[in-house]
């Protein structure tokens with residue numbers, strides 16, 4: 001399912017500790033934090049993460065998305081500038097010495113509107129952002145999340161608790177709405193079998209026809 005891939009990617013990008021990135025890459029990311037080009041991604045709200053403040057993960061993400069969702073969409077030109085900036089600065093980190101293929105920009109441009117829509121989904125009864133609500137529910141399962149102590153080792157331990165608590169976490173109107181949005185991506189519609197498989201897996205956790 002593409003939505004979860006996106007979230008995983010976003011989480012992985014967030015978890016990669018700033019120290020493990022090259023200087024060029026860190027400089028590119030720092031430049032973007034204050035660049036007018038990237039304002040549509042509201043990166044300055046993530047500043048506390050970069051300077052290592054121990055703010056709660058749900059609060060930081062909620063601030064970031066609240067700002068991002070009240071800002072307009074990034075234009076394709078802006079996205080291309082951002083992708084070029086990051087992929088140039090972080091080429092050695094991504095192991096793409098030969099340069100980043102042109103298609104990366106195109107994929108980002110195609111996925112971005114859907115990813116933004118999913119990131120900005122609100123749970124109607126509570127009027128909270130779905131992502132923030134999910135992170136808060138996650139905290140009730142695995143304990144307080146913080147940027148500094150999230151690591152692969154605890155993530156594996158937490159994974160078991162998440163699987164056990166998955167119904168509460170996964171079987172929400174937010175998941176349904178995110179799945180519907182992700183299903184419209186051309187990257188997803190090109191793989192109808194994978195899409196159907198993902199729907200069956202969600203139905204297995206949440207009950208038959210949860211997605212349908």
Ligand SMILES: *[C@@H]1O[C@H](CO)[C@@H](O)[C@H](O)[C@H]1NC(C)=O
Nearest residue numbers: 028031032035084085088089
């Ligand atoms: C990336 O953006 C930063 C800040 O705007 C700028 O200083 C830097 O030169 C850019 N790098 C590239 C490769 O475009």
Ligand SMILES: *[C@@H]1O[C@H](CO)[C@@H](O)[C@H](O)[C@H]1NC(C)=O
Nearest residue numbers: 075076105106107108109110
């Ligand atoms: C942005 O680019 C993508 C692919 O590169 C294209 O599918 C989309 O229609 C473009 N959006 C706009 C508003 O031009």
